[in-house]
């Protein structure tokens with residue numbers, strides 16, 4: 001699954017300890033019954049409220065019993081029986097209340113050990129919250145799509161809804177004559193049932209877990225594309241199609257066109273052909289996740305698949321990355337599946353790590369090469385909290401399943417894989433991956449088995465032991481390093497602990513932790529750059545730098561490849577920064593992160609932090625690589641909004657303007673600058689965030705005036721009233737509309753609301769919606785909030801409005817009051833698996849008063865939200881970290897900025 005933005009998934013609780021005396025399995029199902037095959041027959045008419053079906057599940061009992069536990073949720077069962085050796089036994093079906101969808105089948109007579117077949121006839125409501133088999137209305141049509149991962153297949157059909165049960169499926173779908181039906185395999189037969197209806201039979205699938213089963217039904221456009229050609233490792237072509245809502249077919253061309261190249265890179269990496277019979281790319285009209293890797297029929301949000309001729313570079317980049325991610329899952333996850341959700345990192349960390357390397361290989365000039373690093377540096381933010389999960393987190397409840405799809409699993413996991421790839425060497429690591437895929441193809445495997453494959457392919461166990469210290473404990477290793485030169489040579493003395501934020505309140509001190517860290521240290525030996533690598537297994541260690549003389553500088557994390565943060569003493573920082581021109585781009589990014597980590601840990605004051613950041617940026621010249629240039633923006637904005645007093649804000653804007661104004665002046669708004677001619681991608685990647693900064697944070701008048709003009713033109717105001725995508729480059733459309741609605745108020749808001757009534761492009765809709773939430777006009781902000789509960793909005797648009805309502809500091813108080821008053825209504829518009837995101841609403845709070853009010857509001861309700869407790873704990877930690885840092889640094893920050901402006905005047 002591909003995550004969306006910063007969301008942390010969770011939903012309503014299904015398991016409450018102790019209250020339910022009923023005897024049912026609360027974690028995994030018993031080992032005694034194993035499914036071996038499913039026959040699924042469903043009638044899906046998306047305009048209806050319900051669908052109906054019958055399902056036959058062949059099972060194998062290892063022990064005689066008259067009870068079978070499996071899954072089924074909100075199913076109205078009309079008939080159930082068990083067939084043993086041709087003999088039919090009536091069975092009673094019962095969904096256990098408050099169990100999260102555990103179902104129980106009871107027969108009068110005992111079912112003997114051996115094979116049996118369960119048959120169930122039922123109806124169920126089309127889900128309206130983007131889970132299970134759900135209905136989505138768009139452009140006057142109704143469609144049905146599915147999202148089964150992690151535990152929603154039970155809403156669509158009775159099943160053993162756990163990843164370890166992989167079986168073949170035979171599916172038939174009865175649908176309207178005029179409709180298209182898609183599933184995991186090609187259709188092999190179509191029969192007319194009546195003038196109205198037809199039945200489509202799909203070929204038998206390869207062994208699949210329930211969470212990878214997919215259906216799409218409705219008046220869909222089907223774009224047949226040329227098949228993916230045979231290669232040296234694949235003897236057959238792969239039929240390729242694009243599936244979209246009615247009328248949107250032509251927009252999926254770009255996605256289809258680039259699929260073969262991405263897929264072949266993945267095949268070559270694994271050395272194993274794409275494992276399924278065909279590949280359909282399905283652009284779902286409404287979808288909760290970013291995308292879902294259903295075997296042979298990958299589902300995406302529309303913006304990831306549908307492009308017009310003015311599509312922005314960032315939209316195309318998201319396509320390449322997400323598409324590579326989902327296709328990587330066809331091996332990692334689909335071909336070899338984790339046995340249980342505690343190993344979901346085997347899917348998601350790998351797909352994340354593969355998406356970056358695949359995109360980089362696909363387009364070597366595309367600036368994808370450092371995204372794995374910046375992703376894992378981002379995850380260190382979350383991993384710095386006391387409440388952080390570990391990558392391989394034990395699963396005790398549905399809360400834990402929900403929480404498992406977070407940045408720790410995806411981005412930290414990707415970073416840790418990257419570290420061990422470097423440790424083994426890319427080719428050696430690939431050998432291990434390949435061996436693993438071959439050993440377990442079409443089966444299941446655990447973390448332990450994966451690590452064994454890596455060890456076997458490399459004849460090495462030391463790396464595997466080190467790997468486990470990163471999988472099985474939370475937190476970021478914090479490595480204090482000090483260069484010592486004596487007569488006997490140069491050493492780097494290091495000590496490790498778990499990284500902690502400044503002045504953590506309340507709880508007991510963190511337990512001591514150590515990791516076995518594969519460290520490569522790089523240093524300047526005369527005019528040479530030298531490197532030593534070793535695994536550091538102890539709390540304290542000393543690394544011999546094989547230097548001819550005392551190194552002029554030392555960087556403890558060569559190429560930023562290690563998943564850790566480092567601290568240096570003042571002298572070593574000064575030396576590193578003075579020699580920063582000798583660092584690689586990744587090393588500068590890693591150093592910027594460690595500087596920020598020192599600031600948030602309370603180890604360095606704001607003045608010193610800012611001076612070092614500025615010096616590091618300068619070391620990369622007047623035109624630093626885009627990601628280096630952009631790295632400090634988040635912290636600078638936080639300093640402006642939270643740290644300094646009201647009177648000092650202007651001085652922070654001045655600093656922002658000093659750093660970024662010159663880059664903006666080079667770039668301008670149109671992609672015609674000298675920088676665009678020299679390096680169009682770098683220019684584009686810089687332009688959107690820097691224009692955003694200059695317009696929305698620095699509030700530079702000339703930038704805002706021009707954007708407001710273009711924004712109103714984009715909306716067709718003063719013209720024909722239609723969207724005019726020529727008014728501004730697509731990558732700046734959102735900021736232009738935002739400034740227009742902020743500066744010109746009500747009329748612009750009305751124009752946006754009018755467009756929303758008819759606009760069908762998900763990309764344009766999200767720009768319009770997001771801009772509307774940025775208006776600080778009280779009446780407009782209230783209208784924007786009300787839209788979140790308007791049923792004409794798509795389900796996946798609700799979070800844009802909900803979180804948007806807190807985004808502008810000026811709107812936050814009204815937004816919070818509105819949220820509290822409407823939380824139940826907002827919950828019903830949110831997929832149960834996403835409902836814990838609601839507890840993330842407070843992440844921007846930074847005061848004691850707001851914190852206490854937030855805590856009081858959620859206290860009574862959080863236990864009834866799956867995954868909610870962790871989301872709430874993390875939010876509180878974030879708020880505490882913010883207010884404690886403000887307490888410690890505000891006076892110093894105000895002083896620093898007043899001295900700076902004094903110097904200038």
Ligand SMILES: [Zn+2]
Nearest residue numbers: 001002348351
């Ligand atoms: Zn994924």
